[in-house]
Amino acid sequence: MDFAQLKQLLEKHGQQQLIAFWNEISEDERENLASQIQKIDFNRIDELIKEYVLKKPETDIPDDLTPAPFFPLIPDNEGLKSYYEVAKQTGADIIRQGKVACLTVAGGQGTRLGFDGPKGTYPIGPVSGKSLFAYFAEGIARNQEKYSTRIPWYIMTSVVNNAQTVEFFEQNNYFGLDKQQVFFFVQGTMPAVGYDGKILLASKSSLALSPDGHGGTLWALRQSGALDKMKNEGTQFLSYFQVDNPLVAVVDPLFIGLHALEKSQMSAIMLPKTGPFEKLGNFCVSKNRTCIIEYSDLPESLAESRNPDGSLKFLAGSPAIHVISTSFIEKLTDNGKPALPWHRADKKVPFVDSNGALIKPETPNAVKLESFIFDALPLAEKTMILEADRNESFGPTKNATGVDSAESCREMLIARDKRRLKAANVDIANAEKVEIAPRIAVCDEDVEEYCRKNNISSLANMGREVYLK
Ligand code: UTP
Numbered sequence: 001m002d003f004a005q006l007k008q009l010l011e012k013h014g015q016q017q018l019i020a021f022w023n024e025i026s027e028d029e030r031e032n033l034a035s036q037i038q039k040i041d042f043n044r045i046d047e048l049i050k051e052y053v054l055k056k057p058e059t060d061i062p063d064d065l066t067p068a069p070f071f072p073l074i075p076d077n078e079g080l081k082s083y084y085e086v087a088k089q090t091g092a093d094i095i096r097q098g099k100v101a102c103l104t105v106a107g108g109q110g111t112r113l114g115f116d117g118p119k120g121t122y123p124i125g126p127v128s129g130k131s132l133f134a135y136f137a138e139g140i141a142r143n144q145e146k147y148s149t150r151i152p153w154y155i156m157t158s159v160v161n162n163a164q165t166v167e168f169f170e171q172n173n174y175f176g177l178d179k180q181q182v183f184f185f186v187q188g189t190m191p192a193v194g195y196d197g198k199i200l201l202a203s204k205s206s207l208a209l210s211p212d213g214h215g216g217t218l219w220a221l222r223q224s225g226a227l228d229k230m231k232n233e234g235t236q237f238l239s240y241f242q243v244d245n246p247l248v249a250v251v252d253p254l255f256i257g258l259h260a261l262e263k264s265q266m267s268a269i270m271l272p273k274t275g276p277f278e279k280l281g282n283f284c285v286s287k288n289r290t291c292i293i294e295y296s297d298l299p300e301s302l303a304e305s306r307n308p309d310g311s312l313k314f315l316a317g318s319p320a321i322h323v324i325s326t327s328f329i330e331k332l333t334d335n336g337k338p339a340l341p342w343h344r345a346d347k348k349v350p351f352v353d354s355n356g357a358l359i360k361p362e363t364p365n366a367v368k369l370e371s372f373i374f375d376a377l378p379l380a381e382k383t384m385i386l387e388a389d390r391n392e393s394f395g396p397t398k399n400a401t402g403v404d405s406a407e408s409c410r411e412m413l414i415a416r417d418k419r420r421l422k423a424a425n426v427d428i429a430n431a432e433k434v435e436i437a438p439r440i441a442v443c444d445e446d447v448e449e450y451c452r453k454n455n456i457s458s459l460a461n462m463g464r465e466v467y468l469k
Pocket residue numbers: 105106107108109110111112113119156187211212213214216241242243244370398
């Protein structure tokens with residue numbers, strides 16, 4: 001596309017500001033800008049701007065919402081208890097047969113954490129200071145050993161953090177994993193649009209682009225060749241988790257087994273919410289399909305409604321942990337990008353103004369559009385939801401301090417590891433901080449075995465900070 005064509009295209013869609021500095025930029029920069037512009041589907045963007053930017057979209061909340069059923073953490077009858085045993089076995093077999101891969105979404109910008117670098121490189125280890133990525137890598141390595149298998153790891157990055165992420169893995173020698181089993185793939189982007197409907201420039205020669213949300217995973221898996229690779233390697237199930245939750249079990253035999261036995265296409269872990277307005281998505285059913293209604297969208301009357309025993313009717317909150325069948329993703333992407341709804345986020349987006357000055361706004365000035373992976377749930381004919389213990393599985397590192405922070409996550413990691421040691425009859429003595437490397441233990445049984453084999457019955461004389469590795 002030459003300059004005249006570019007100009008014509010932009011004028012047609014009222015976005016000519018994007019080439020306002022054409023005469024000031026180099027040949028290479030022009031090429032870059034032109035290629036970014038050509039990747040935009042302007043007809044679609046025009047519609048989205050009308051629908052989501054120029055007006056605040058009304059969220060359509062179905063009027064037939066009921067709470068979604070789930071399998072309880074503790075089976076409440078003998079039949080269910082034996083079903084869980086079978087499921088655990090089934091899951092373990094599936095893992096052993098090499099049919100499971102891990103999928104980590106790490107393409108977000110992590111703005112709330114305020115950390116300079118990809119979130120996965122954040123040093124979360126309470127004693128070791130090891131990174132979030134290291135936690136997952138070690139968990140994968142330990143499970144490979146337990147199940148004598150290979151667990152491929154798919155990591156979604158974005159244009160903003162892909163190079164730094166790959167470099168981090170290189171520098172750390174893939175944390176002992178085989179480089180060939182780690183597959184990075186880059187998610188799509190969406191342009192940030194100012195409140196006047198104009199796409200913003202990040203510099204005179206580049207658009208303000210941001211990752212298109214974790215819903216972008218599905219299409220990115222398809223486009224990057226990851227799905228083909230999975231098919232070739234016999235991967236049938238993806239254990240999906242977010243990069244900011246080091247408490248997650250990277251593979252969970254019970255969860256995977258139930259997913260398979262229930263013939264679910266997409267499954268989810270649920271946590272009982274701590275209160276009606278906890279900031280977790282709510283598992284609901286509408287028109288016979290499972291869906292997640294964001295905490296901000298669930299009508300107050302429903303959020304507060306209670307069962308006769310006082311418990312919340314809409315109890316199930318989502319920690320964004322899933323098992324997804326690869327066949328389901330194939331189906332969703334066979335005819336192009338899956339039609340997930342867009343969600344509007346109002347953000348402070350730095351931009352170049354009409355005078356060429358870089359403006360860093362103090363208040364939100366633009367709309368970013370994102371799609372969410374959980375919007376694939378209603379597209380599944382069959383889903384499965386399993387309750388988990390929050391203390392064992394969910395410590396999101398969203399902020400630096402306070403609620404859902406690096407601080408609270410470290411506290412949870414310490415508390416979990418102390419509990420595991422106590423369960424293994426180890427005297428914690430006066431240890432304040434305790435950390436167990438996932439490389440040696442990913443569950444209670446592992447900790448018990450490790451301590452027995454290494455004759456550890458007390459942490460006395462190990463100091464106040466103990467790191468078992
Ligand atoms: P969050 O919604 O917490 O967003 O992402 P974030 O970008 O990490 O953090 P903030 O909101 O800017 O502070 C939840 C998970 O989804 C991934 C993130 O990397 C995180 O693992 N994600 C989010 C993507 O992979 N791509 C996206 O476009 C958005």
